[in-house]
Amino acid sequence: MPFNNRKLSINHREGTPQLSKANRRFTMSDPSVNETNSKIHRQFRNAHEGHKSHAGLDPTRASTGVVWCTERAYEHGFDVEPELGANLGQGAPEVDDDIEGSFERPSNIHISMTGREYGPAAGIKSLRAAVANMYNAHHREGKESQYTWENVCIVPGGRAGLIRIAAVLNNAYLGFFIPDYTAYNEMLSLFKNIARGTSVILTSNPRNPTGRVVKNPQLAEIQDICRDRATLVMDEFYGGYNYTSDCSGTTVSAADNIDDVYADDVLLIDGLTKRFRLPGWRIAWIVGPKEFIKAIGSCGSYLDGGANVPFQETAIPMLEPEKVRKEMVALQSHFRDKRDYVVGRLREMGFNINTIPDSTFYLWLDLEGLPDELSDGLNFFQACLEEKVIIVPGIFFDLNPSKRRDLFDSPCHHFVRFSYGPKIGTLKLGLDGIQRVVDNFKLGAHLEQAVEYI
Numbered sequence: 001m002p003f004n005n006r007k008l009s010i011n012h013r014e015g016t017p018q019l020s021k022a023n024r025r026f027t028m029s030d031p032s033v034n035e036t037n038s039k040i041h042r043q044f045r046n047a048h049e050g051h052k053s054h055a056g057l058d059p060t061r062a063s064t065g066v067v068w069c070t071e072r073a074y075e076h077g078f079d080v081e082p083e084l085g086a087n088l089g090q091g092a093p094e095v096d097d098d099i100e101g102s103f104e105r106p107s108n109i110h111i112s113m114t115g116r117e118y119g120p121a122a123g124i125k126s127l128r129a130a131v132a133n134m135y136n137a138h139h140r141e142g143k144e145s146q147y148t149w150e151n152v153c154i155v156p157g158g159r160a161g162l163i164r165i166a167a168v169l170n171n172a173y174l175g176f177f178i179p180d181y182t183a184y185n186e187m188l189s190l191f192k193n194i195a196r197g198t199s200v201i202l203t204s205n206p207r208n209p210t211g212r213v214v215k216n217p218q219l220a221e222i223q224d225i226c227r228d229r230a231t232l233v234m235d236e237f238y239g240g241y242n243y244t245s246d247c248s249g250t251t252v253s254a255a256d257n258i259d260d261v262y263a264d265d266v267l268l269i270d271g272l273t274k275r276f277r278l279p280g281w282r283i284a285w286i287v288g289p290k291e292f293i294k295a296i297g298s299c300g301s302y303l304d305g306g307a308n309v310p311f312q313e314t315a316i317p318m319l320e321p322e323k324v325r326k327e328m329v330a331l332q333s334h335f336r337d338k339r340d341y342v343v344g345r346l347r348e349m350g351f352n353i354n355t356i357p358d359s360t361f362y363l364w365l366d367l368e369g370l371p372d373e374l375s376d377g378l379n380f381f382q383a384c385l386e387e388k389v390i391i392v393p394g395i396f397f398d399l400n401p402s403k404r405r406d407l408f409d410s411p412c413h414h415f416v417r418f419s420y421g422p423k424i425g426t427l428k429l430g431l432d433g434i435q436r437v438v439d440n441f442k443l444g445a446h447l448e449q450a451v452e453y454i
């Protein structure tokens with residue numbers, strides 16, 4: 001059998017794939033010395049482009065950047081003594097009840113008879129109505145067109161919601177931005193009916209990983225341009241983490257600018273995961289035009305079976321609009337304080353943070369000013385791991401679903417994402433670790449200089 005077009009040559013002595021230049025498709029240059037000398041780079045490249053030993057299995061489809069980072073962290077003993085390290089990689093908010101002004105989360109839940117049954121794939125009607133009511137109170141006051149329960153579908157978490165949206169799109173051309181949420185990468189490549197272009201636009205806003213938000217009037221302008229031309233999928237999971245309105249509890253949402261809730265092709269997705277600090281509950285929602293919601297609800301019957309009923313029932317009173325507003329005030333002031341602490345310490349260490357992020361709980365940290373050995377995301381990630389700190393290399397947020405661009409030509413290569421979601425004690429621990437990384441390199445440089453003088 002001829003193998004004319006194969007991209008990998010196998011190194012028979014070691015049984016590991018060797019990278020041929022041809023395999024670095026569309027790249028402009030050879031790997032840098034920095035990359036070739038770096039174990040973490042080789043490990044990454046092998047995991048993502050290496051030999052596939054099981055017929056029919058593409059393991060790259062099963063792993064996101066965050067999973068890969070966690071696996072590397074386990075190799076450094078994180079699973080044995082997690083309390084000694086700081087996980088600033090996972091995009092999870094702190095979940096305790098000790099944030100001032102925040103309501104206490106239920107510690108047990110009642111399970112009704114209906115809670116034992118299969119629930120509707122689109123979610124229970126009372127929760128759908130509670131979500132619609134919250135959006136109307138926060139974003140549609142005084143407007144003629146109001147959301148109803150028929151505009152809302154409950155889904156088992158944000159990612160399940162995104163997958164459902166992808167499942168109902170026709171042969172759509174989809175536009176996206178980089179950097180953006182890592183899971184979009186895998187999601188986009190799962191669906192063969194999605195190509196690149198602009199009949200559907202998918203974006204997180206506020207934005208993961210950059211920690212910036214597009215708000216009115218620019219947001220309204222974008223929606224005006226898209227009206228009757230393209231469907232906007234707005235991932236608003238961080239809408240509550242908004243520091244642009246002096247922590248008044250205002251949530252950023254495209255719902256503010258919708259003319260007709262039945263006609264404007266805007267799908268909003270949010271849930272309890274981030275702004276209600278309940279990632280384990282797996283309760284999220286999609287809000288949009290009735291026909292879209294009907295399709296998204298129905299496809300749950302073959303994709304995931306729907307969100308669990310007891311937690312849906314428990315979520316209803318949490319969405320009372322006044323309660324949510326108070327909760328957002330508490331959330332915003334608490335997380336803004338953490339942001340200021342983190343930015344202050346990183347600046348003291350010499351990191352260049354020109355613009356302070358105005359939303360989410362992420363910092364998109366530019367490493368370009370650091371010594372060469374530390375100035376890319378993978379090497380910095382590795383150095384942090386040795387100090388028991390996890391952060392995520394920026395490369396994972398470079399959406400590249402068709403794998404047309406070599407990952408090391410990525411515009412995100414010199415960045416890492418730092419999450420200030422965890423509690424302040426963990427942030428301090430993590431920043432102390434990063435301080436050690438920076439100090440070790442300064443010390444190393446001094447020693448090298450001293451040796452040169454001798």
Ligand SMILES: Cc1ncc(COP(=O)(O)O)c(C=O)c1O
Pocket residue numbers: 091156157158159160181204208235237271273279282284
């Ligand atoms: C932008 C964005 N959307 C959606 C999600 C997914 O949320 P869930 O954990 O509910 O699947 C995340 C989680 O990190 C996210 O960052």
